[in-house]
Amino acid sequence: MTLDLDPRNTARLTISCPDRKGIVAAVSQFLHNHGANIIHSDQHSTDPQGGQFFMRMEFHLDGLDLAKEQFERAFGRVVAEPFEMNWRVWYTAQPKRMGIMVSKYDHCFLDLLVRKRRGELDVEIPLVISNHDTLRGDAEMFGVPFVQVGVTKDTKAEAEAEQIRLFHEAGVDFVVLARYMQILSGELLRGLGVPVINIHHSFLPAFIGANPYRAAFQRGVKLVGATAHYVTEELDAGPIIEQDVARVTHRETPDTLMRLGRDVERQVLARAVKAHVEDRVLVSGNKTVVF
Numbered sequence: 001m002t003l004d005l006d007p008r009n010t011a012r013l014t015i016s017c018p019d020r021k022g023i024v025a026a027v028s029q030f031l032h033n034h035g036a037n038i039i040h041s042d043q044h045s046t047d048p049q050g051g052q053f054f055m056r057m058e059f060h061l062d063g064l065d066l067a068k069e070q071f072e073r074a075f076g077r078v079v080a081e082p083f084e085m086n087w088r089v090w091y092t093a094q095p096k097r098m099g100i101m102v103s104k105y106d107h108c109f110l111d112l113l114v115r116k117r118r119g120e121l122d123v124e125i126p127l128v129i130s131n132h133d134t135l136r137g138d139a140e141m142f143g144v145p146f147v148q149v150g151v152t153k154d155t156k157a158e159a160e161a162e163q164i165r166l167f168h169e170a171g172v173d174f175v176v177l178a179r180y181m182q183i184l185s186g187e188l189l190r191g192l193g194v195p196v197i198n199i200h201h202s203f204l205p206a207f208i209g210a211n212p213y214r215a216a217f218q219r220g221v222k223l224v225g226a227t228a229h230y231v232t233e234e235l236d237a238g239p240i241i242e243q244d245v246a247r248v249t250h251r252e253t254p255d256t257l258m259r260l261g262r263d264v265e266r267q268v269l270a271r272a273v274k275a276h277v278e279d280r281v282l283v284s285g286n287k288t289v290v291f
Contacts, residue, residue, distance in 0.1 A: 009061045010039070010092045012279040017085040019045045019053035026079050027057060034071065035063035042291040046284075054282045054289045061091075088279075096277050098123040099172035100144075101163075101180035104134045108178040108199055111266040112273065113142045121270075123277055127170040129163055131182060145170075151182055160184075164191035176273055177231065179265075186233040196231040197276060199269040201261050202243065213258040224248055224257055226265040228272030230283065239288045241281055242272040 017023065024043060031038055040058040045051050066074060072089060080087050090096075098121075102109045109128075115121045125144050130136075131151045139146035147166055151159040167175065177184075177198040189196060201207075202225035207215040216224065225245035232238040244267060246260050275281050275290055282289045 006060075006062065008093045010058055011036075011061055011089050012092065013055075013057045013059070013087065013089045014279050014282055015053075015055040015057075015080075015085050015087045016282055016284065017053055017083050017087075019048055019051045020083070023053055023055070023083055026083065027055065030075060030079050031057075031059055034074075035065045036060065037063065044289050044291075052284055054284070054291075056280060056282070056291045090279050092122070095122050095124050096173040097126050097171055098273070098277075099167050099170060099175040100125060100128045100178050101175060102128060102130050102135055102178045103181040104132050105179040105181075105262075106135055106138060107262045108266055108269050109135060110138060111270060112176065112178055113138070113144065115270055117142065121274060121277060123273075126172060127166060129166060131159075131180070156185070157187070160188040160191070164188060167192055167194075174276060176269070178269065183235060184231060189231060189233065195276065197228060197241065197269075197272055198231045198236070198238070199226060199228045199265050199272070200236060201225065201265065202227050202245065211254075213261060214254045217252065217254045217257055220250065221257075222248060224261040224264060226261065226268040228268050230288075232286075237286070239283050239286050241275060241288055241290060242268050244268050244271075 015027070028038065037060040038057060039060060043053065043055040045053050064071065068091065079085070100109065100112065112121065116123055116125060128139050128144055128146045130146065130148055133148045136146045136148070149159050149162050172194060174195040174197065175192060177196065179199065184196065201212055209215065223245045225243065227240060228242045229236070229240045230238040244264050246264050248257060248260060280291045
């Protein structure tokens with residue numbers, strides 16, 4: 001006899017805490033005692049002797065004998081507090097709400113919209129904000145709300161205040177910069193109060209400026225790549241989520257380098273967003289553990 005379990009009636013528990021004996025047993029025993037069925041479990045320790053411990057556990061809620069609020073209170077009191085845990089539980093019946101910021105480049109933006117429509121990304125997209133009107137038609141084609149908020153040197157503070165207001169009204173859980181060609185201020189990051197994911201080519205800082213692929217071509221690079229990371233106030237220095245590269249040869253032109261680079265950017269950003277959406281990324285200082 002097999003149980004007919006609803007695949008949407010699951011939860012994901014993420015934990016980080018000082019490593020010590022008994023963590024896995026305590027978490028597993030608590031879930032077992034309250035009728036939860038564990039279906040996936042991953043853990044990592046930076047050092048079993050005094051290091052940091054990380055865990056991601058996914059479990060079915062069918063058979064759980066506590067309401068969600070009761071479950072969280074009990075887990076916090078019985079397990080999390082004794083082990084000094086930073087923890088969070090996310091219920092998969094509630095898709096994360098992904099805000100997007102984009103400028104004129106469409107390759108990452110369209111890739112995210114297509115993956116969402118195909119069901120590859122379990123998200124809702126309540127709002128796209130752009131500093132240009134170029135991609136409005138693409139957003140509308142996918143039925144995604146699009147708002148243009150122009151940004152100039154003199155209006156940056158006002159524009160960021162409006163962006164914060166719009167994203168708060170949309171109730172976003174995180175924001176993706178799908179090639180948004182503006183530097184986010186610390187005030188904007190603090191005002192948003194949610195994780196922000198960025199994508200950039202991996203030529204930084206060697207090939208900065210408006211045309212990094214031409215600069216890379218002139219140096220005869222043999223690899224092009226991309227990095228997706230969480231955004232911090234220090235430019236392009238936040239915790240890295242995903243990276244990849246593609247090999248190139250002397251036969252490439254600046255245009256083919258750009259096409260290859262954008263392919264890598266799409267794939268890296270999609271993998272990073274998917275990992276975040278599935279609660280597979282745990283931040284530790286300026287590093288990440290990605291299960």
